[in-house]
Amino acid sequence: MGTKQSGPVGRPRGFDADEALERAMLTFWEHGYEGASLATLTGAMGISAKSMYAAFGNKEELFRRALARYTEGPSAYLARALEEPTAREVAAAILAGTVRTTTRPAQPHGCLGVQGALAASAAGSDVRDLLAAWRNDGCCRVRDRFVRAREDGDLPPESDPVLLARYVTTLVFGIAVQAASGVDREELQRMADAALRTWPLC
Structure with a gap:
């Protein structure tokens, strides 16, 4: 049977x-x-x-x-950067990672999280909001790391971790847009290096 x-x-x-x-x-x-x-x-x-x-x-x-x-692949440099020992090294690693990721020859230039849906129709509004939340989450993670740096004495007591995090992430977003516009890696890295010259020191 x-x-x-x-x-x-x-x-x-x-x-x-x-x-x-x-x-x-x-x-x-x-x-x-x-x-x-x-x-x-x-x-x-x-x-x-x-x-x-x-x-x-x-x-x-x-x-x-x-x-x-x-987030887990090309953008994973952010998580690694947050493990750097000082706030300045965190910022430097974030900016360098952004420059590398947004200018690799074998992949699209720019950043998926920045340019994916800055402007969208009503049909794409949920994705636009998703990416806004994604960018804000990255900024919050940087802010929390800078709060810890100030508590550890790595940043001056009068420094503003929220402002510093917004400063770094705004530079990141600007690098991404410039990279998508064709600005080369060397020029973007020089800009990042110049921005770090004003970093607050204890």
């Missing part, structure tokens, strides 16, 4: 989801959220629209996953 099957055996997905997400991240990075059409995304990912929806959900969900990948 034959054994009863519990159901059909699922077919393999037929593509590498990790590689597809990497390509989606690069496409959003290059074109922005609204500039990356479904056809452009699926073409870059090498899959059909049906497969994309089945594996990643809708376009917004795909973008959220691409942003998470960007």
